[in-house]
Amino acid sequence: MIHLQLILFRLGYVALLLLCVTHLRCARAENKTVVQKYAEFDVTYNDTVTSDNQTIYAFNHTVSRNKTEGVRVTVDVLSEGAESSPILFVVRQKQAVLSFQVPLILRGLYQRKYPYAHVGRTLCQPPTRTLSETQYFFVDVSTLSNLGTHYQLRISRVDSFTLHTDKKFSFTASPSQPQYFKYVFPDGVDTAIVKVNSEMTFPCSVMSIQDIQCPVYDLDNNVAFIGMYQTMTKTAAITVQRKDFPSNSFYVVVVVKTEDEACGGPLRFYPLRPDELIDAGNRSKTLDVVVSPAISSDVYVMGMLFCLGIFLSFYLLTFLVACVENKRSVDRFTVIYSKYIISYTPGVTPVSPYEYGSFGECVCLLFSLFPPVSERSLESVTGRSRQESLSSIEEDDYDTLADIDSDKNIVRTKKYLCVSDLARKDKRVLSKKYQIYFWNIATIGVFYALPVIQLVITYQTVVNVTGNQDICYYNFLCAHPLGNLSAFNNILSNLGYVMLGLLFLLIVLQRDIIHSRALDRNDLNALECGIPKHFGLFYAMGTALMMEGLLSACYHVCPNYTNFQFDTSFMYMIAGLCVLKLYQKRHPDINASAYTAYACLAAVIFFSVLGVVFGKGNMVFWIIFSVLHILATMLLSTQLYYMGRWRLDSGILRRIVYVIYTDCIRQCSGPMYIDRMVLLVMGNIVNWSLAAYGLLKTPNDFASYLLAIAICNLLLYFAFYIIMKLRSGERIQCMAMVCILFTAVVWGFALFFFFQGLSTWQKTPAESREHNRDCIVLSFFDDHDIWHFLSSIAMFGSFLVLLTMDDDLDDVQRDKIFVF
Incomplete structure (x- = not known):
């Protein structure tokens, strides 16, 4: 009971105090002097305000519906120590109220405070329905300072408040003096691009596009509340569409930030106390703005037709080449047919439904995938049958080699190997083994692409809803x-990867069907000559190229450092599959299985993700990666040198010491496999150099660094393959040589456009925009789009090189084709 009485007594005491304070305030307000002045534009008013008086300035001006003028309020505080008792300015106008204090306190990072004694604000323009209207607004000036604060007030008109199409306008802004201007879409313009430029890198600024409404958010702490906005150093650009603005007009707002860290500038210092006021210094910035019409719908149509036309021409060219090759096959077939087949049917003359060499015959031969027939195969039609039946044979069930396991070691460790030594397993088992590459990558592609598509749609939605255009690094x-x-x-230009990947799959399918029909006829060339033809890896390469196009398009929906791995994942796949295909050509029996290959590629992508997340400036990560890189290179070198005939177990160190002792110390004998040793030594030099470069430089773009490692190894192995091919007395046919030269030229131009660097997520969004450039093709495609065009063509050409480079061996016995 006593506690309850004590609580009620305390509550009554507090209520009495509040009543007294309210009474004192009311009494003081009654004693406060309010002075109202009728003021004029372009006149500077010098006055002093104290807690005992309040000044109201009354203005009026005529607003015309056909002419838009801005009204700007400029205030200076001249008294010292005004931060402790700032002046409050309240501008009351039709449909809007603007209030601010002077000195204006703006906060930066870590809540650092920057006072500004000079403030300039532009009043928003309420719409008028009449042809001409007189509007009134009032400026209330008040303070709680007992000593009085001296200030200057000036209201002026902004004659150049409205921006005109393709007309540059220059102005100056600062954190306490933001600027904004109005733009009205002219007739016939549905899309416009707003460009703001400055010769000054710093101070950091923000350009915002806002709808015509009050209030206008034009301070550093609220400019991101509505509309679209970008940070900028020297340049910013936003594409604006009429459909997004019901009034067919918008404001271009430019705000200078209080600090530069958002634009990549250094933090100057930390305050000693959280409430410490910091001198902001001179942060004025001169800028210019220009609004230009964007491209019309006709340019969109031309761009799409241009893109389709380029890649459909490759389909047409492939069709014409197929017609020429089929015409040659028909010539051979006609001679052989008349020599062998007619003799079995005397008195019967075969009649072709098409005229010899006609277009219809080309179409028939191309789409029926009619195989070329050799004289050797026709002679063996009746004398040779398939030795094995097509059954569900699995390689893991038993060894398909005819000899025992020890003989396998003997064969594969010979000093000079031929393809016949490494092509002894059942071809149907190997075909099924390599088809797993295609089915696995198709499955990987589906499960990889679906969440990626969902994620980039979310990214684009966030950009559209928030208006924050710093999220994505566009040109x-x-x-x-x-x-x-x-x-x-940027999305459309990736169409080439998909279309050319599909075209490559069709070319491989044609070759696969022709080869299968040759095997069904027991063609001796197909059975015993040339490089063994397994098409599973080719199918996987074409699928990877199509997936690269899809994922690159997903990346360019919103390019940034967190989703760059979408653009590079299947590049690793393509590089790895190309290396495997090169190795498979001469080593079909001992090439890696799909499960092992994809597991290794998964490890590469895993490290790519770790590098993006932890690799920037993290020396521990780079040491671990470099050590693993070198160890992986050494293990792979051992695997390639000994053709897989070695074991990684507890006795490996003892065997290494024994080999060093017998081959290097006891007798100085050279390596048994000279060619392989040269390749592996060069490969180790290249990879160790790349590992040292990564350890010393620690590049920020780890994904590109990892891709550079894969490409360097691919190019090294391809160059070794070509050199050894020519050294072995083999030749490169005309078609393959044309593909090599064409692909090399296209790769050169593609890399030129790639290194133009129109944007980079290794820097801040504002710094990235300094690299932005205008379109160069049809006013629709930029340098990076040209890279997409050329790189897709170059990859397609590279695949054709791998497909055709050993066509000269189709008539050569496999025991005469060297392994290297």
Whole structure:
């Protein structure tokens, strides 16, 4: 009971105090002097305000519906120590109220405070329905300072408040003096691009596009509340569509930030106390703005037709080449047919439904995939049958070699190997083994692409909803939106990967069917000559190229460092599959299985993710990666040198010491396999050098560094293969040579456009925009789009090189084809 009485007494005491304070305030307000002045534009008013008086400035001006003028309020505080008792300015106008204190306190990182004694604000323009209207607004000036604060007030008109199409306008802004201007879409313009430029890198700024409404968010702490915005150093650009603005007009707002860390500038210092006021210094910035019409719908159509036309021409060219090759096959077939077949049917003359060499015959031969017939195969039709039946033979069930396991070691460790030594397993078992590459990569592609598509749609939605265009690293000077996509041209240019990947699959399918029919006829060339033809890896390469196009398009929906792995994952796949295909050509029996290969590629992608997350400046990560890189190179070198005939077990160190003692110390004998040793030594030099470079430089773009390692190894092995092919007395046919030369030239141009660097997520978004450039083709495609075009063509050409480079061996016995 006593506690309850004590609580009630304390509550009554507090209520009495509040009543007294309210009474004192009301009494003081009654004694406060309010002075109202009728003021004029372009007149500077010098006055002093204290807690005992309040000044109201009354203005009026005529607003015309056909002419838009801005009204700007400029305030200076002249008294010292005004931070402790700032002046409050309240601007009351039709449909809007703007209030701010002077000195204006703006906060930066870690809540650091920057006072500004000079403040300039532009008043928003309420719409008028009449042709001409007189509007009134009032500026209330008040403070709680007892000593009085001296200030200057000036209201002026902004004659150049409205921006005109393709007309540059220059102005100056600072954190306490933001600027914004109005733009009205002219007739016939549905899309415009707003460009803001400055010769000054710093101070950091923000450019915002906002709808016509009050209030206008034009301070560093609220400019990101509505509309679209970008940070900028020297340049910024935003594409604006009429459909997003019901009033057919918008504001271009430019705000200078209080600090530069958002644009990559250094942090100057930390405050000693959280409430410490820091001198902001001179942060004025001169900028210019220009609004230009964006491309019309006709340019979109031309861009899409241009893209389709380029890649459909490859289909047409492939069709014409197929016609020429089939015509040659028909010539051979006609001679052989008349020599062998007619003799079995006397008195019967075969009649072709098409005229010899006609277009219809080409179509028939191409789409029926009619195989070329050799004289040797026809002679063996009746004398040779398939030795094995097509059954569900699995390689893991038993060894398909005719000899015992010890003989396998003897064969594979000979000093000079031929393809026949490493092509002894059942061809149907190997075919099924390599088909797993295709089915696995198709499965991987589906399960990889679905969450990626969902994620990038979420990214694009976030960009559209928040208006934060710092999320995605576009080339904003050549980013053409379509629907909800911000840069449709960067997505469209990836169509080449998909179309050319599909074309490569069709070419491989044709060769596969022709080869299968040759095997069904027991063609001796197909059975005993040439490089063994297994097409599973080729199917996987074509699928990977198509997936690369899809995932690259997903990456370009919103390019940034967190999803760059989408663009590179299947590049690792392509590089790895090409190396495996090169190795498989001469080593079909001992090539890696699909499960082992994809497991290794998964490890590479895993390290790619770790490098993106932890690799930037983390020396521990780079040491671990470099050590693993070198160890993996050494293990792979051992595997390749001994053709897999070695074991990684507890006795490996003892055997290494024994080999060093017998071959290097006891007798100085050279390596048994000279060619392989040269390749592996060069490969180790290259890989160790790349590991040392990564350890010393620690590049920020780890994904590209990892891709460079894969490409360097692929190029090294390809060069070794070509050199050894020529050294072995083999030749490169005309078609393969044309593909090699064409692909090399296209790769050169592609890399030129790739290194133009229109944007980079290794820097801040504002710094990245400094590299932005205008479109260069049809006002629709930029340098990176040209890279997409050329690199897809170059990859397609590279695949054709791998497909055709050993066609000269189709008539050579496998026991006369060397392994290297």
